[in-house]
Every structure is written in structure tokens, then in C-alpha cells.
Amino acid sequence: MAENGLNIVWHSRSLTKADYYDRNGHRPLVVWFTGLSGSGKSTLAHAAEEALFKKGCYTYILDGDNMRHGLNSDLGFSEADRRENIRRIGEVAKLFVDAGIVVLAAFISPYQEDRDRVRALFEPAEFIEIYVKCDLDTCESRDPKGLYRKARAGQLPQFTGIDSPYEEPQAPELVIDTCRLGVEESVAEIIRFIERRSADGGRRTAVGGR
Amino acid sequence: MAENGLNIVWHSRSLTKADYYDRNGHRPLVVWFTGLSGSGKSTLAHAAEEALFKKGCYTYILDGDNMRHGLNSDLGFSEADRRENIRRIGEVAKLFVDAGIVVLAAFISPYQEDRDRVRALFEPAEFIEIYVKCDLDTCESRDPKGLYRKARAGQLPQFTGIDSPYEEPQAPELVIDTCRLGVEESVAEIIRFIERRSADGGRRTAVGGR
Numbered sequence: 001m002a003e004n005g006l007n008i009v010w011h012s013r014s015l016t017k018a019d020y021y022d023r024n025g026h027r028p029l030v031v032w033f034t035g036l037s038g039s040g041k042s043t044l045a046h047a048a049e050e051a052l053f054k055k056g057c058y059t060y061i062l063d064g065d066n067m068r069h070g071l072n073s074d075l076g077f078s079e080a081d082r083r084e085n086i087r088r089i090g091e092v093a094k095l096f097v098d099a100g101i102v103v104l105a106a107f108i109s110p111y112q113e114d115r116d117r118v119r120a121l122f123e124p125a126e127f128i129e130i131y132v133k134c135d136l137d138t139c140e141s142r143d144p145k146g147l148y149r150k151a152r153a154g155q156l157p158q159f160t161g162i163d164s165p166y167e168e169p170q171a172p173e174l175v176i177d178t179c180r181l182g183v184e185e186s187v188a189e190i191i192r193f194i195e196r197r198s199a200d201g202g203r204r205t206a207v208g209g210r
Numbered sequence: 211m212a213e214n215g216l217n218i219v220w221h222s223r224s225l226t227k228a229d230y231y232d233r234n235g236h237r238p239l240v241v242w243f244t245g246l247s248g249s250g251k252s253t254l255a256h257a258a259e260e261a262l263f264k265k266g267c268y269t270y271i272l273d274g275d276n277m278r279h280g281l282n283s284d285l286g287f288s289e290a291d292r293r294e295n296i297r298r299i300g301e302v303a304k305l306f307v308d309a310g311i312v313v314l315a316a317f318i319s320p321y322q323e324d325r326d327r328v329r330a331l332f333e334p335a336e337f338i339e340i341y342v343k344c345d346l347d348t349c350e351s352r353d354p355k356g357l358y359r360k361a362r363a364g365q366l367p368q369f370t371g372i373d374s375p376y377e378e379p380q381a382p383e384l385v386i387d388t389c390r391l392g393v394e395e396s397v398a399e400i401i402r403f404i405e406r407r408s409a410d411g412g413r414r415t416a417v418g419g420r
Contacts, residue, residue, distance in 0.1 A: 014256040015263055015271070023263075046224040053225055053233075058268070060309040061225070070331075071301035091281035092302060099270040101309065121280075 020100025024058045027198055028097040030122060031190070033106040034115060034169060035132030036161050037147055038139035040178040040186070044132060045106035047187045052102055052194075060096055062089055062105040077158050083114055090118030097126060110166045128197065130190065131172040134179050136161045173197075230310025234268045237408055238307040240332060241400070243316040244325060244379060245342030246371050247357055248349035250388040250396070254342060255316035257397045262312055262404075270306055272299055272315045287368050293324055300328030307336060320376040338407065340400065341382040344389050346371045383407075 021028065031048065033041040042063055049059045067089055068075075075081040086109050096103045109115050119127045139161065140148040151159035158164040169175075174193050176186045231238065241258065243251040252273055259269045277299055278285075285291040296319050306313045319325050329337045349371065350358040361369035368374040379385075384403050386396045 014260045015269070019263070020270075050224045053229070059225070060230075060305070062305070066305060066308065070304060071298055088281055088298075092305065094280060095270070095272070095276060095302065096306075096309070098276065099306070099311065 017098050017100065020098075024100045026057055026102070027125070028100045029102045029126055029128060029194070030093045030097060030118075031102065031104050031128045031130060031194070032093075032109070032115070032118065033104070033130050033132050034109045034172075036134060036136060036139045036166055037108060037159075038142045038144055039132040039134040040176075040183070041106040041108075041132045043183060044130075044176065044178075044186055044190065045104040047183055048190050049104045051187055051191050052104075055191075057102050058100060059102045059104065062093060062096075062103060062107075064107065067092075067107075079158075079164075083111070086111075086114040086118060090121050093118070094121045097122065108160050108166070110160045110164065112167045112170060115169065125197065128174065128194065129169055129172040130174045130176060131169040133168075133175050133177045138179050227308050227310065230308075234310045236267055236312070237335070238310045239312045239336055239338060239404070240303045240307060240328075241312065241314050241338045241340060241404070242303075242319070242325070242328065243314070243340050243342050244319045244382075246344060246346060246349045246376055247318060247369075248352045248354055249342040249344040250386075250393070251316040251318075251342045253393060254340075254386065254388075254396055254400065255314040257393055258400050259314045261397055261401055262314075265401075267312050268310060269312045269314065272303060272306075272313060272317075274317065277302075277317075289368075289374075293321065296321075296324040296328060300331050303328070304331045307332065318370050318376070320370045320374065322377045322380060325379065335407065338384065338404065339379055339382040340384045340386060341379040343378075343385050343387045348389050 017028065031045070033045045035041050045061055045063065049061050052059050067085070071092065072085050072088055075085050086107065089105060089107060093103045093105055109118075115129060119129065143149055147156060147159065148162070150156045151162045156162075160166050174190065176189060178186060181189070227238065241255070243255045245251050255271055255273065259271050263269050277295070281302065282295050282298055285295050296317065299315060299317060303313045303315055319328075325339060329339065353359055357366060357369065358372070360366045361372045366372075370376050384400065386399060388396060391399070
């Protein structure tokens with residue numbers, strides 16, 4: 001025991017991303033689903049997470065349910081708050097990636113600049129932007145949560161697609177057209193993309209172990 | 211394929227905390243280290259994480275390094291900002307626990323009310339508050355980052371222990387006196403506590419698998 005008790009050794013970091021990576025047996029990733037409300041982002045993210053989990057990946061999902069009620073419960077829907085919402089989600093995703101996890105994130109995230117700022121937090125191979133594409137009329141006809149109806153009635157001001165803009169992704173890694181594809185086909189395409197990506201660039205696969 | 215494309219089925223959540231728990235083979239936990247700057251919180255948290263990781267636990271660490279430079283880079287050190295800092299860290303820890311991870315969190319977290327607010331986010335068995343106890347003189351003599359010197363020189367206003375209060379934990383799960391104990395003994399005591407806690411209350415152990 002040193003004179004002052006603890007021998008303070010300042011580890012910059014005992015465990016690193018590489019340790020979690022080695023243990024989990026796959027590359028950490030962010031799979032970022034962007035698109036209009038009702039486009040199917042959340043459904044696809046959950047289904048893709050389940051598929052990856054079944055393949056043995058260490059996964060987690062970030063979506064409105066767990067972000068808006070907790071960390072971001074202090075934020076509204078103004079442009080500034082939406083930007084801060086996405087910034088924080090990006091930073092949380094970065095922590096999960098640092099912990100070796102494949103993060104599925106499903107958020108309208110309407111602004112290109114905000115999505116680019118999130119992308120910039122990661123290594124190029126770690127970030128996959130998926131544009132869940134579907135025309136407004138179809139999304140509005142689905143209206144799974146009744147949000148478009150409320151927005152049209154003026155009860156949800158600044159609703160994306162109605163009175164707030166959605167900027168289409170300029171160079172997403174993947175476009176999934178949910179007006180044409182069903183859930184199973186869409187998820188299969190997403191998983192195929194992730195597998196291809198990791199075969200191209202990874203020293204190990206992103207799914208299914210080493 | 212349904213008429214509107216995707217058959218939107220709104221999963222409330224496909225995978226749940228129980229799924230990650232089952233897969234990881236141990237209970238998720240927050241181990242929250244609180245104490246003065248220089249008390250040894252960060253050293254102990256890193257060493258405890260390493261010990262748990264080696265036992266096969268799925269772990270992650272939250273500390274000033276990864277929180278203040280990322281998610282909380284917009285916050286300063288006023289009382290309001292310190293509260294918000296701790297609130298956000300608590301919410302991030304909750305996401306990690308939801309993902310089945312054992313989170314080691316090392317923050318001065320000087321206010322009892324803030325620590326209690328974090329505790330309230332979790333089930334009682336999930337939250338372990340460790341008071342890393344050491345008198346101010348000893349902490350100041352260690353001064354591993356030179357912060358006390360700066361604070362005494364007036365360069366770091368509102369520094370805990372100098373011109374900002376530290377409220378000692380009223381009912382921590384564990385007190386580690388780093389004026390008396392070395393790192394190895396301290397870590398051993400922490401791991402023992404976690405093992406005892408999980409043997410008492412858990413349907414599975416928190417460390418070392420099922």
C-alpha cells in the first residue's frame with residue numbers, strides 16, 4: 001500500500017473497443033433507418049434486430065420509444081430540439097458501438113446535415129444509412145399511430161411531411177422501398193447488405209461470428 | 211404483400227431485456243462510483259470492469275472521458291449543468307441495462323438528490339451505489355490530473371470539495387475507503403459484493419454466468 005493509499009494509475013482505458021469486438025466476434029455497427037412516419041422504419045429495425053440477434057450478434061435498438069421517454073424527454077419538436085434529439089442519439093449510438101454492439105436506430109431524422117453529423121462520429125465501415133422510402137400518400141394511408149390524422153387536424157404542428165420538411169438521403173448505403181417490398185424481403189435485403197459490407201471491409205464478419 | 215405494401219405490425223418491442231439477459235447469462239447492473247476527484251473512482255471502475263469482463267460479463271464503462279467529450283459536451287459545471295450531466299448519464303445507463311449490460315459508472319456526482327434520481331430509474335436489485343471514500347487532503351495530495359492545483363489557483367471555479375459541495379451518500383450499498391485499501395483489495399471487495407448481491411436476489415448470478 002502506498003503512502004496515500006491507492007496507487008493511482010491512470011488507465012486511459014482498460015478495455016477498448018477491440019476487446020469487446022474480439023469477445024463478441026463481430027464488428028460493431030450503426031444501422032440508421034431514416035424515413036417518413038409510417039414508412040416502416042421501426043418495424044424493419046425491430047425485425048432486423050431480431051434476425052441479427054438470432055445469428056448471434058450483440059444488438060440493441062434505439063427508437064422513439066426508448067429515447068423520447070428517457071434521455072430526450074426534455075426535448076420538443078422545434079427544429080433546434082430535433083437537431084439536439086438526433087445529436088444525442090448519435091452520441092449514444094457511439095457509446096454502444098464503442099461497447100461492441102450492433103445498434104439499430106430508427107428515427108425520422110429529416111435533415112441531411114443532422115444525419116451527416118451522426119455519420120461523422122463513426123468510421124466509414126461502421127455506419128450504414130438506410131433510407132426507408134415510401135411516398136407520403138401511402139404513409140398517410142397507413143397512419144399506424146394516427147399521427148397524420150392529428151397533424152392534418154392541426155394537433156401536431158411541425159409534423160414531417162405535412163408542415164415540416166423531410167430531406168431525402170443524398171447517398172444512403174441502402175434504399176428500401178416499402179411500397180414494393182414486404183417486411184421479410186426488406187429484412188433479408190438489409191441482412192444481405194450487412195453481410196456483404198462486412199465481407200468487403202471487415203477483418204471479421206459483422207454477422208454470424210468470425 | 212398487402213395493398214399498401216408493408217404489413218405494418220407494431221411490435222411494442224421484439225426483443226426485451228429478458229432476451230439479452232438470457233443470452234448474456236447474467237443480470238444487467240449499474241455499479242455507480244461516487245466520490246471526490248482523486249478518490250480513485252475511475253481507477254476502481256476500470257479495474258472492476260476488467261475483472262467482470264474476464265469473468266465473462268458483458269460490461270461497459272461510463273466516465274468523464276466518454277461522456278463529457280460526446281453526449282454531454284454541451285454542458286458546463288454550473289449546478290444546473292451538473293444535474294443535467296448526471297440525469298443524462300443515468301438515462302444512458304438505463305439503455306445499457308436494458309441491453310443486458312453491466313454498466314460501471316464513475317462520476318463525482320456530488321448531489322444526493324441526483325444520485326437518488328438515477329437510482330429511481332432502476333429496479334432495486336439493479337443499482338449498486340459505491341461511495342469511494344477518501345478525505346479531501348489525501349485526494350488533494352494525490353491530485354492525479356492536477357485539478358486541485360488549478361482549482362486552488364482559481365482556474366476551475368465550482369470545483370467539488372473546494373468551492374462546491376460534495377454530499378456524502380446517505381445509504382450506499384458499499385463504502386470503499388481508498389485511504390486504507392489498495393486497488394486489488396478494493397476491487398475484490400466490489401466483486402464479492404456483486405456476487406453476494408446476485409446470489410441473494412437473482413434468479414441468475416450477476417457474474418460468471420448461470
